[in-house]
Amino acid sequence: MLRIRKSHDRGSAEHGWLHAKHTFSFSSYYDEEHMGFRKLRVINEDKVEAAQGFPTHGHRNMEIVTYVLEGALEHKDSLGTGSVIRPGEVQIMSAGSGIQHSEFNHSKENLLHLLQIWIEPSVNGIEPRYAQKDFSSSKEKLKLVVSPTGEEDSLSIKQDVKLYRGIFDKNENLKFSILPARHVWLQIAFGKLNVNGEQLEQGDGLAISQESEITLVTKDESCSFLLFDLY
Template structure:
């Protein structure tokens, strides 16, 4: 099964300081056909106005991954963490039995553009935790950024999910083997690419794949950055 989720079909949220697009049902946006994919519950594409952000709020029992497309995110939480997540860095926050945090655009002049990702954990009510890592100096086509065991210096997540950052220059291509009984979600962050022979995906588009196979990605017209979620 292959299903395309076009960017233009996503839900939208306009809050003055926040311009959001919702791949799956979120907040006041509801679509019974898009409640999530496997244990991937949220992919929100957020653009935050300069100097604005989310005041302190809470989460429980969710693995929250932040992928910065451009700009800098200022983060503070009830664990005592205070940090700035920059372009090329990945944040993983395991909410566990409960965590409070705030997120703001660190800049007073530039927009912040990010993907906020929520994944349901395999075990609930664990101690909350926070991780952050800079992947900006890694220029490989495929980089493992999140995994259950922290394989290859990736960040750990409390779920049987692997997340890869993929980067293609113009006319580059690569293959990814999706094992039997595994599922994949592809999310385009920057640029455009072609999946297989003729499925063209633009910025903001998503693709669900539920057939173990060799997945072929190429960038015939523009450079592209996208995420691959390998899911049970």
């Protein structure tokens, strides 16, 4: 079973400095039919104006993944972490018992474009943790970047979720097997992707359940996307 979440159907928020699209209910946007998918709670596509950002604020008991599409994100937190995240890098922040952080566009000239993802943890109240890794040198079309065990040099997360980064050139295809009782969410970052005959474009999401395999195909356009393998 495949169900498309079209880009233009997402919630939106305009704050002058922030232009946001919400795949699932978030903040003042509420849609009872789109409260999340399995343990995936938030996918926000944010565009942040130059030198603007989110001042210090707190999170608890959430696994937060940040994936930068364009520009650079400057991060600071109460653990003493100070870093800049750029395209090709993935950030994971386990909020656990509580963490304070800020996020700003590192550039004073260019727009910042990112995906922020929240995943419900398997255990609450753990010690907060931050990690960041550069995957830009990987040539794999489908690269594991987040997993419960940190396998294949991925970042570890406190939930039974595997997150793959997909980068396909034109005219490529790949089959992805789905284990019994597992589900998949696909989120398109750039380009176009055909999945089992369904055509997806930038900003589209796709919920996949009760399928044993999907075929990912690009034709005359390349594609960048995220694939979540969830219980």
